[in-house]
Amino acid sequence: MVQRTTDVEVLKEIARKVRIDLLNALHRAKSGHTGGSLSSVDILVTLYFSELRHNPKNPRWEDRDRFILSKGHGVPALYAVLAHAGYFPRQELMTLRRPGSRLQGHPEYDLDIGIEASTGSLGHGLSAANGIALAAKIDGKNIRVYVLLSDGELQEGATWEAITTSSYRKLDNLCAIVDRNRFQNDGAMSEIKDIEPVPDKWRAFGWEVEVLEGHDIASLISAFERAKKTKGKPFVIIANTTKGKGVSIFENKGHYHGVAPNDEEIKTALNELLKDKNPGLSLEKLTGKELRLELDKLFGASRI
């Protein structure tokens, strides 16, 4: 089983590296979902390095906890986390979105790389998580099931079918997290089809609800602890996050929902994320292939 930690500084440092890696992969792929990947990073890092019982060296371990990324478009963040956890080499991140790559644009079920379910079409993941949680109950297995939803996904009717099933079936081995970044593909959710009050809705559907700041790793850790202690009902964390979190030019910009960083943007992003770690680093004059070459060198280097 992977070594877990509750050291917030350690987890924050992993999150910083994960952000760099996922942006690098997105820049190289020239497409993908930047905003919703960055908003999920701290949640995913806390899950994989503090909470989940899993073993990257034995991804088919029967007694592992399960995680399903229902918001499949955020998968660059998950791939980067899985690479850091040791499921596959970090270099493979550079194959993101290429033909034949294991790292498809949206996650494809592949236990070898730690992907527990095919997702990407919203409104599926919680149902699948329910199925796994129900199977664990039948078998008397002491495993826990985690699922990360987007807030836009709460506009899908099927999500509420699944929310009803979880509570009706009293799935206290299930913990859902909503990445509440308040943006969807077309812009701010409040201007498209508002879904508030989110916590009240989940509560009304029979869930134990905790609202927290989704980039506050200490809060996430303690919420996961409370989830484990909650009996007789499922637990949901409404994680208020910032879309594009960690890079000033992406933060709270709806535009970057489904757009990868261009040359100028990746430079800005890396300069911010590498701040204090690589004071001499300067990418300013580089563009195109030269930039990519430098980024590949940087990407492979351990100095981040």
Added chain:
Amino acid sequence: MSRSKMSDFVVDEVTEDAYIREAYGRTLVDLGRRYPELVVLDADLTVSTRTNLFGKEFPKRFFTMGVSEQDMMATAAGFALAGKIPFASTFAVFATGRAWEHIRQSIAFPNLNVKIVATHAGVTVGEDGATHQALEDIALMRVLPNMTVIVPADAVETEKVIRALVEHNGPAYVRLARAKFPTIFKESYEFEIGKARVLREGKDVSIFAVGIMVYEALEAAKILEKDGIGACVVNISTIKPIDVETVVKWAGITGAVITAEDHNVIGGLGGAVAEVLGEYCPTPIRRIGMKDRFGTSGDGLQLLEHFGLKAKNIVQAAHEILEFNSQKRSVVV
């Protein structure tokens, strides 16, 4: 044509009609005893689909999902991810229509071991009318990669299909119906996924059929025999993967093909056979089925008559296609 050309697993004369969904429910119960990993989900139609029989005996492995077909399909996917063998049942129109995208993304794409067994397909649903008569379900399931599509012809075959599927690893769709079907097979009938069965041989015309239309095809063959026309009747059963070898062989022998199904001729059996013939053995074909239209309320079996899905319609099509072929030959001569 003589009796001797009839396959020995076909009854000489139909003596009983049976609900094929009842056969499904009973088989599930039996399999439930032998496969502890088998679980059953249903979307508020447990009495109609007969999954209630399983529920009574195995309440802990039976999941009433309520009126939530999409949730049911993706939950079944979750069970499969956890190593269970889920059977998910509801009416065909909801299973394949309402939940199609959940089946595509969460079951077919990851190639998960989920068995979708839907009842109340076709016009034999009867009085409930067009909204409840699935006439496009075969087409919807057939276009999904990884998906096996099976349409049993009677209660005997239904039981054998379900038994075969529990040992088959991968997604599958089984199309059942509401009405009683004539029991045309003896217990000695053997079902194999992907294998069509020749029920009687004949050299003049081939009738490829599924579901209740297999019975009608056999009746048609008897009538044609009196007219001196030898009809070969093949129960296709597995529409996907279709038995190309058998289809091509009998199309080649007879040079005239009729398909018969209680489904839209577009995308169903007729479409599947036409694809095979077009590619491997171009042969004149007539498709008996729903001619790109919706159904209507009425007595289920009388609707077969209403929509031209009876033996006499197959007979008529046989005469037409033989006439067409003879004219074509005379033109060539």
